[in-house]
Amino acid sequence: MTVPPPMPGVAVPGQPGDPVRVRVAAVGDVHMDTDVLGRYRPALEQLPECADVLLLAGDLTRHGTDAEAQCVATEFGGLGVPVVAVLGNHDYHSDREREISAMLGEAGIRVLEGDSVVLRCGSVRLGIAGVKGFCGGFAGRVASAFGEPEMKLFVHTTQHSADRLEAALSELDCDVRVALTHYAPVPDTLSGEPLEIYPFLGSYLLGQAIDDAGADLAIHGHAHAGSERGTTPGGVRVRNVAHPVIKQAFSIYHLEPGRRSAAVPA
Numbered sequence: 001m002t003v004p005p006p007m008p009g010v011a012v013p014g015q016p017g018d019p020v021r022v023r024v025a026a027v028g029d030v031h032m033d034t035d036v037l038g039r040y041r042p043a044l045e046q047l048p049e050c051a052d053v054l055l056l057a058g059d060l061t062r063h064g065t066d067a068e069a070q071c072v073a074t075e076f077g078g079l080g081v082p083v084v085a086v087l088g089n090h091d092y093h094s095d096r097e098r099e100i101s102a103m104l105g106e107a108g109i110r111v112l113e114g115d116s117v118v119l120r121c122g123s124v125r126l127g128i129a130g131v132k133g134f135c136g137g138f139a140g141r142v143a144s145a146f147g148e149p150e151m152k153l154f155v156h157t158t159q160h161s162a163d164r165l166e167a168a169l170s171e172l173d174c175d176v177r178v179a180l181t182h183y184a185p186v187p188d189t190l191s192g193e194p195l196e197i198y199p200f201l202g203s204y205l206l207g208q209a210i211d212d213a214g215a216d217l218a219i220h221g222h223a224h225a226g227s228e229r230g231t232t233p234g235g236v237r238v239r240n241v242a243h244p245v246i247k248q249a250f251s252i253y254h255l256e257p258g259r260r261s262a263a264v265p266a
Contacts, residue, residue, distance in 0.1 A: 020122070020123060020124060020256060020257065021124070021254050021256045022052050022053070022121045022122075022126050022176055022254070022255045022256075023051045023052045023053075023121075023252055023254055024051065024052070024053055024055060024126075024178065024217065024219075024252065024253045024254075025047060025050070025053065025054045025055070025081075025251070025252050025253075026054070026055040026056075026057060026239070026241040026250060026251055026253065027054075027055075027056065027221075027241050027243055027246065027249065027251070028056060028057025028058050028059060028088070028182065028220070028221025028222070028241050028243065029057070029058070029059040029221045029222065029242040029244065030059070030060055030072075030075075030243050031059055031060075031062045031090065032060055032061055032062070032068055032071040032072045032075060033061070033067075033071060034067075034071060036071070036075075037071050037075060038075070039075075040075055040076075040249045040250075041075055043249035043250070044076065044079050044249060044250075045079070047079050047080060047081050047250075048079070048080040048081055050252060051081055051252055052081060052082075052119075052122075052126070053081055053082045053083070053084065053119055053121065053126060054076070054082070054084070054250065055085070055128065055180050055219050056076065056084070056085035056086070056109070057085075057086065057088075057180060057182055057220055057221035057222075057241050057242070058085070058086050058087050058089075058090075058132060058181075058182025058221050058222065059088030059089065059090040059091065059182065059221055059222065060072045060076075060085065060087065060088065060091055060100075061091050061100070062090060063090065063093050064090060064091045064092055064093040064094035064095075064096050064097065064100060065094050065096065066096060066099060066100070066103065069091075069096070069099070069100040069103045069104065070103060072100075072104060072107075072109075073103055073104055073106070073107035073109065076107070076109060077104075077107030077108050077109060078107070078108065082110070082119050083109045083110070084110045084111075084128050084130065084180065085104065085109055085110065085111050085130075085180075086111065086112050086113065086130040086132050086133075086181060087100065087101065087111060087113070088132060088182040088221060088222060089182070089222070092132075101113075112128065112130030112131070112168075112180065113130065113131055113132060113164075114130075114131050114161075114164030114165070114167075114168060115129070115130070116128060116129040116130070116168040118172065118174050124175045124176060124257055125175045125176070126174060126176050126178065126255075127169075127172035127173070127175075127177045127178070128177075128178045128180055129165060129168035129169040129177070129178075129179055129180065129213075129215075130165075130168070130179070130180035130181065131161050131162075131164050131165045131168070131181055131206075132161065132181065132182045132183065133162075133165070133181040133182055133183030133184075133185070133202065133203065133206050133220070134157050134158040134161050134183055134203060135158060135199055135200045135201070135202070135203060136154075136155060136199060136202075136203030136205060137198060137199035137204070138186070138187040138198060138199075138202070138203070139204050141198070141199065142199070142203075142204060143155050143158075143199060145159075158205050158206075159205055161205075162203065162205035162206050162208065163209070165179060165181065165206060165210070165213075166209035166210075166212055167213075169209070169210065169215060170214075175257040176255045176256075176257055177214060177216050178215060178216065178218070178219060179210045179215045179217070179218040179219070179236075180220075181206055181218070181220045182220060182221050182222050183201065183202040183203065183206065183220060183222055184201050184202030184203075184206070184220050184222060184223055184226070184238075184240065185202060185204075185206035185207035185209075185220060185232060185238060186204075186207045186218075186230045186232055186238050187230075188227070188229065188230025189220070189223060189226050189228065189230040189238055189239070189240035190202070190223050190226045190227075190240075191226060191227040192223075192225045192227055193223055193226050201223050201226075202220070202222070207232045207233065207238075210232055210234075210236050211232050211233060211234030211235075211236060214236075215236050216236070216237075216255050217236070217237050217238075217239065217253060217255055218232065218236055218237065218238040218239070219238075219241055220238070220239075220240055221240065221241055221242040221243075222242060223240055223242055223245070224244040224245065225244070225245075226240050226245055227240065227245065228240050228241075228245055228246060228251075
């Protein structure tokens with residue numbers, strides 16, 4: 001895989017080493033196992049030349065096993081740039097999410113779930129807040145916490161995740177903020193998926209949390225048949241970086257402090 005150029009129309013283009021612009025590489029849904037090991041590494045080895053950080057948007061494994069997590073650690077560890085991740089629904093399948101997070105942590109990959117991290121990129125402080133997120137649907141077609149306990153729990157799970165994302169974003173003391181999730185915060189980036197499964201691909205509550213707390217960019221995965229670009233109602237750029245969507249080892253986005261107001265609401 002070759003190193004991709006920055007995606008156009010995301011932010012003001014920067015140059016490698018530009019001290020006032022942050023170069024964010026991102027990919028999700030890599031679904032690692034032994035048969036995939038080594039596929040991304042040649043391009044990843046060049047990350048220090050073109051990016052300041054790599055974000056992984058969940059579904060890093062196929063079935064959430066320890067062996068698959070070790071493949072993730074081998075493929076995405078020791079890259080020469082910080083690597084920050086959230087887990088996805090596949091990573092939870094074998095009920096080993098805590099063990100997976102620990103294994104990735106040992107490889108230098110920071111896994112977020114309702115918390116945040118601030119990285120120094122030149123003179124810019126990049127803040128990243130992350131949660132896996134959950135389902136629920138979008139404006140006009142959403143699940144509500146009414147009726148059976150199972151339904152209430154379903155919706156409360158999404159609300160709890162959104163609340164944690166908003167809190168993590170709000171607490172950041174930085175120059176540029178990025179929200180990292182697995183589930184989608186807007187329906188824009190689901191275009192191409194069957195409408196019937198939109199409620200299982202994300203929730204408007206995540207987008208609402210991003211708008212309420214403020215962010216310069218929102219990154220997610222999960223929607224393999226979706227599209228790359230979207231915008232929250234408040235004007236935050238949203239990018240679906242699921243590997244089947246971007247079709248490359250990672251995409252690169254350039255962010256500049258103070259440019260958030262330039263985003264145009266959807």
